[in-house]
Amino acid sequence: MTDPVRVWRRLADASVLLDGFHALKHAVRFGAEVPVAVTDDRRAALALADELAPDVRDALDALLAEVPTATYRSLVPRPHPTAVAALAVRPPRAAHLGRLAHLPRTAPVVVLDNPRNLGNAGAVIRLAAGFGATGVVTTGTLDPWHPTVVRGGAGLHFATAVERLDVDELPPGPVFALDPEGEDIRGLKLPDEALLAFGSERSGLSRALRARADHLVALPMRPQVSSYNLATSVAMTLYHWSATGGAPHPR
Ligand SMILES: C[S@@+](CC[C@H](N)C(=O)[O-])C[C@H]1O[C@@H](n2cnc3c(N)ncnc32)[C@H](O)[C@@H]1O
Numbered sequence: 375m376t377d378p379v380r381v382w383r384r385l386a387d388a389s390v391l392l393d394g395f396h397a398l399k400h401a402v403r404f405g406a407e408v409p410v411a412v413t414d415d416r417r418a419a420l421a422l423a424d425e426l427a428p429d430v431r432d433a434l435d436a437l438l439a440e441v442p443t444a445t446y447r448s449l450v451p452r453p454h455p456t457a458v459a460a461l462a463v464r465p466p467r468a469a470h471l472g473r474l475a476h477l478p479r480t481a482p483v484v485v486l487d488n489p490r491n492l493g494n495a496g497a498v499i500r501l502a503a504g505f506g507a508t509g510v511v512t513t514g515t516l517d518p519w520h521p522t523v524v525r526g527g528a529g530l531h532f533a534t535a536v537e538r539l540d541v542d543e544l545p546p547g548p549v550f551a552l553d554p555e556g557e558d559i560r561g562l563k564l565p566d567e568a569l570l571a572f573g574s575e576r577s578g579l580s581r582a583l584r585a586r587a588d589h590l591v592a593l594p595m596r597p598q599v600s601s602y603n604l605a606t607s608v609a610m611t612l613y614h615w616s617a618t619g620g621a622p623h624p625r
Contacts, residue, residue, distance in 0.1 A: 378439035381410045382449055389461035391521050394454035397529030399427045401462050404532040411460035414443040419458050470535040474509045474545040481508050482615060483545055484608060485571040487583040488514030496526015497605035502534045505612040509535030541582040544569060548588045551579055552607055556590030564615040575604050
């Protein structure tokens with residue numbers, strides 16, 4: 375039998391770390407290739423699967439190797455309460471770019487223009503997965519596959535197309551850029567083909583993104599409040615898209 379620790383050490387640098395049971399569950403559910411998964415308590419992990427994820431229980435049973443607690447702790451930067459960790463293969467960029475560029479689209483692409491906060495990026499990827507968005511594109515230097523973003527996204531990077539691009543490489547489609555100075559979102563229907571663009575936590579929309587925008591859109595907000603948090607802005611906008619006829623994926 376292959377030694378999971380040797381496989382782990384060989385693959386770790388080039389793989390996506392799935393930190394915790396929920397990240398592994400989501401990644402498997404959405405078709406990630408997972409060459410190695412470990413836990414210090416297989417029985418507890420499979421009991422969680424029975425309770426929370428019977429659809430992937432057999433897959434997890436086949437994947438999970440039990441290792442001593444000290445070994446598990448040596449493989450991860452921070453132990454997770456579920457003591458489950460796995461490595462996944464990052465999906466090929468070309469496949470994502472194809473999905474992002476494909477028209478007609480059945481759901482918008484979310485664009486984060488130079489986001490700074492890894493936790494916000496993870497929360498947005500989780501939202502995009504939940505609403506069935508076509509993908510999440512980031513501009514700027516933040517790596518949307520950074521381990522902290524993957525942790526924040528609960529393994530849902532595998533449920534949507536996540537890539538970093540420059541503004542001049544954005545996929546086709548009308549850009550609806552969110553900005554407090556824009557037109558009230560409540561009077562608008564956001565098309566499925568839209569790129570929904572959000573500015574940086576520090577400085578809002580960049581000049582380049584504003585130049586590419588077809589519409590500026592505002593979320594309702596009292597005048598005394600300067601702005602909303604980035605991830606909550608994405609949540610409200612995707613909710614508005616779905617509530618005005620955007621089609622969430624069938625369950
Ligand atoms: C934290 S805000 C940016 C605040 C930044 N200090 C600025 O000068 O714009 C991050 C992003 O969330 C979106 N956002 C926040 N509040 C909004 C609102 N009321 N209407 C539309 N978009 C909003 C915008 O895309 C904004 O660029």
